[in-house]
Amino acid sequence: MTWTFAHPPRLPLIAPSILSADFGHMLRDAQGVLEAGADLLHLDIMDGHFVPNLTMGPDMCRWLRHHLPLAHLDVHLMVTDPARFVEPFAKAGASHLTFHAEVVGGPAGVELCRRIRGLGLTVGIAVNPPTSVEALFPAIEHADLALVMSVNPGFSGQAFIPSVLDKVRTLRARLRPDQRIEMDGGISTTTAPDCRAAGCDVLVAASAVFGVANDRRALAIKQLRSGVSKSE
Numbered sequence: 689m690t691w692t693f694a695h696p697p698r699l700p701l702i703a704p705s706i707l708s709a710d711f712g713h714m715l716r717d718a719q720g721v722l723e724a725g726a727d728l729l730h731l732d733i734m735d736g737h738f739v740p741n742l743t744m745g746p747d748m749c750r751w752l753r754h755h756l757p758l759a760h761l762d763v764h765l766m767v768t769d770p771a772r773f774v775e776p777f778a779k780a781g782a783s784h785l786t787f788h789a790e791v792v793g794g795p796a797g798v799e800l801c802r803r804i805r806g807l808g809l810t811v812g813i814a815v816n817p818p819t820s821v822e823a824l825f826p827a828i829e830h831a832d833l834a835l836v837m838s839v840n841p842g843f844s845g846q847a848f849i850p851s852v853l854d855k856v857r858t859l860r861a862r863l864r865p866d867q868r869i870e871m872d873g874g875i876s877t878t879t880a881p882d883c884r885a886a887g888c889d890v891l892v893a894a895s896a897v898f899g900v901a902n903d904r905r906a907l908a909i910k911q912l913r914s915g916v917s918k919s920e
C-alpha cells in the first residue's frame with residue numbers, strides 16, 4: 689500500500705462509500721472519486737443479519753483491487769461473524785478491515801486485531817450509535833482506527849445523529865496520535881465541520897459524494913475536507 693493510517697498523506701482523509709455508487713458502473717465511479725481526490729474507497733459489507741440489508745462481498749473487493757492496484761480499500765464489516773471473512777478479504781486485496789464491537793468484544797477483539805494485522809492489513813473497531821464508547825476500550829490499543837457510527841447502519845442517506853460526537857471527544861483524549869477516528873453516516877458539508885472539531889480524522893460519505901453529478905464530486909470531496917459549510 690502507498691500509505692497507512694499511522695502515516696496518512698493528509699488529514700482529514702475522505703472515504704467515499706461505494707454503497708451509493710452506480711453498481712452498474714462501479715469501476716467508473718470508484719476510479720472517478722479517486723481521481724477527484726478521495727483518499728480511500730469505503731466498502732460497506734452487509735450480511736442481512738447484523739444489519740437489515742445485503743450489499744457486497746470479497747469479489748467486489750477483488751475486482752476493485754484488480755483494476756485499482758494502488759487504491760486504499762477500507763472494508764467495513766457489518767456482519768455477525770467478521771472472523772469468518774478475514775482471510776477472504778485479505779486474499780481479495782483489502783487494505784483495512786473494521787469489525788464491530790457489538791459482535792466481537794473483549795479478549796476476542798484483541799485476538800481478531802492481531803489476526804488481521806498478522807495478514808498485513810490495518811484494523812479498526814466500530815460502535816453503533818446505541819453502543820457505549822467503552823465497548824471499544826478492551827481492544828482499541830491493538831487497532832489502527834476507531835469507527836464511530838453516526839447513523840444506525842444498513843443504508844446510506846440517513847440523518848446524522850449528533851449525540852455520537854461525545855464518543856469522538858472521549859476517544860480523541862484516549863487514543864494515541866497515530867490512531868485515527870473515522871465517522872460514518874450522514875456526513876455532509878453541514879455535519880463535517882462538527883466531526884472535525886470533535887476530533888474525527890477520517891470522514892466516510894456515500895450520498896454526499898455519489899449523490900452529486902460526476903463532474904461535481906471533486907468539489908464535494910474538497911468541501912468535505914476543508915470543512916466549508918454549505919451555508920458559507
Ligand code: DX5
Pocket residue numbers: 705707708730732764839840841842843844845846872873874875892893894895896
Ligand atoms: C451505513 C454505512 C455507511 C453509509 C454512509 O450503514 O456504514 O458507510 O454508506 O452513507 P451516507 O454517507 O449516505 O450516510
Ligand code: ZN
Pocket residue numbers: 705730731732764872892
Ligand atoms: Zn460504512
